[in-house]
Amino acid sequence: MAGFGRIQREQSAFVRYRQQPMMFGVFGTNSSGSAGIHTVPSSFDVSWDQSVTIAKMADDMGFELFMPLSRWRGFGGQTDYAGETYETLTYMAGIAAVTHRVLTIVTLHLPLVHPTLAAKAIATIDHISNGRGGINAVMGWYKADMAMFGLSPHAPEDRYVYGAEWLEIVQRLWSEDEPFDHDGRYFHLQGCIGKPKPIQARPPIISAAMSPAGVRFATQKADFTFASFQGYDKLRDHSRNLRTVAAEVGNPDVGLVCTALVICRDTEDEAKRFHRHLRDNADLVAARNLSIQSGVDVDGVPPEKQEEFLRDMAMSPGNITLVGTAEQIAEQISELRACGVDALFIGFHDYLGEMPQFGDRIMPLLEQMGVRLPVEAAPRV
Numbered sequence: 001m002a003g004f005g006r007i008q009r010e011q012s013a014f015v016r017y018r019q020q021p022m023m024f025g026v027f028g029t030n031s032s033g034s035a036g037i038h039t040v041p042s043s044f045d046v047s048w049d050q051s052v053t054i055a056k057m058a059d060d061m062g063f064e065l066f067m068p069l070s071r072w073r074g075f076g077g078q079t080d081y082a083g084e085t086y087e088t089l090t091y092m093a094g095i096a097a098v099t100h101r102v103l104t105i106v107t108l109h110l111p112l113v114h115p116t117l118a119a120k121a122i123a124t125i126d127h128i129s130n131g132r133g134g135i136n137a138v139m140g141w142y143k144a145d146m147a148m149f150g151l152s153p154h155a156p157e158d159r160y161v162y163g164a165e166w167l168e169i170v171q172r173l174w175s176e177d178e179p180f181d182h183d184g185r186y187f188h189l190q191g192c193i194g195k196p197k198p199i200q201a202r203p204p205i206i207s208a209a210m211s212p213a214g215v216r217f218a219t220q221k222a223d224f225t226f227a228s229f230q231g232y233d234k235l236r237d238h239s240r241n242l243r244t245v246a247a248e249v250g251n252p253d254v255g256l257v258c259t260a261l262v263i264c265r266d267t268e269d270e271a272k273r274f275h276r277h278l279r280d281n282a283d284l285v286a287a288r289n290l291s292i293q294s295g296v297d298v299d300g301v302p303p304e305k306q307e308e309f310l311r312d313m314a315m316s317p318g319n320i321t322l323v324g325t326a327e328q329i330a331e332q333i334s335e336l337r338a339c340g341v342d343a344l345f346i347g348f349h350d351y352l353g354e355m356p357q358f359g360d361r362i363m364p365l366l367e368q369m370g371v372r373l374p375v376e377a378a379p380r381v
């Protein structure tokens with residue numbers, strides 16, 4: 001490993017990778033949620049061996065991002081969707097040690113991790129990875145997660161006030177050389193100092209937020225906002241709104257990242273058939289629980305449309321689904337770029353079986369189309 005030393009922002013892996021028109025990443029392989037809300041068997045499992053294999057594949061294929069899901073309770077049903085999930089700080093410390101390229105961004109529930117602990121843990125991961133650490137800040141919306149800590153989610157109007165104060169403390173710990181006190185609304189701290197500093201001058205921040213207050217917070221405080229959509233029209237609207245808010249708050253470079261489930265087969269018909277097979281085997285109980293817990297008014301959907309609604313939800317909990325041949329998937333990714341998406345977390349029904357062909361068949365097409373720049377033989381940082 002290279003010797004420790006501060007990496008200026010301009011030289012950081014994050015800023016170099018940001019030159020890609022479309023960055024790629026892997027999200028949520030620490031969680032049984034990554035398999036989707038259905039009962040179709042897959043080789044995917046929550047195991048350390050498989051996580052390492054997928055992370056090394058992402059590295060070798062020239063992906064830029066690797067990020068876990070933060071979840072404490074599942075959503076019941078036959079699959080108990082996301083019920084089995086590794087803790088994210090320890091998981092990403094391990095991933096940082098076995099990779100050389102991907103940014104090792106840690107999803108953290110800010111109300112569940114004290115900022116003093118988080119600042120030191122992320123600085124440690126930044127050293128393990130030689131400057132590839134970062135935070136994906138989530139505020140917590142799932143009551144069952146928070147109840148395990150004796151807490152309730154913050155009211156929507158307070159969530160991002162809390163988040164801003166939390167992040168301010170972390171960034172001071174990363175940057176200030178003298179001990180400081182903090183007397184805010186949520187934290188009263190004395191003599192705070194963070195040593196060692198992260199290797200990067202400032203590890204990147206991602207914020208997964210969808211509400212107006214969340215989007216404002218994300219555009220002000222983050223390098224990337226992480227968003228989910230059902231359909232291209234909503235995505236276009238969100239992207240336009242994000243650009244307006246970003247210009248207002250003076251952070252025009254903030255990026256937009258989404259997740260996409262890729263179902264790529266030799267023929268369009270085969271891909272569509274497999275997509276239908278997953279839909280037909282959706283775990284409707286878990287999809288219903290997830291929808292209700294995330295504030296979707298499922299009972300407001302007309303009864304005759306509810307099943308289809310839940311099958312949609314099960315197929316794409318936060319994902320855009322890309323279905324077709326390699327050429328069609330490349331076209332769809334190009335369309336997402338045109339909608340303003342700067343980075344995509346790519347998911348697969350079966351990572352071990354399907355991810356290599358994404359690198360072999362789809363990424364070269366994207367290079368020809370100018371949606372990806374060639375990766376200089378997966379540079380190591």
Ligand SMILES: Cc1cc2nc3c(=O)[nH]c(=O)nc-3n(C[C@H](O)[C@H](O)[C@H](O)COP(=O)(O)O)c2cc1C
Nearest residue numbers: 069070138139140141208209210211214226227228
């Ligand atoms: C793509 C994506 C990934 C997310 N990942 C997590 C996660 O790992 N854990 C979590 O509790 N919430 C996660 N969230 C939820 C968000 O942090 C946020 O609470 C939710 O989108 C609602 O937005 P709001 O807080 O602005 O209302 C995720 C959201 C999105 C869009």
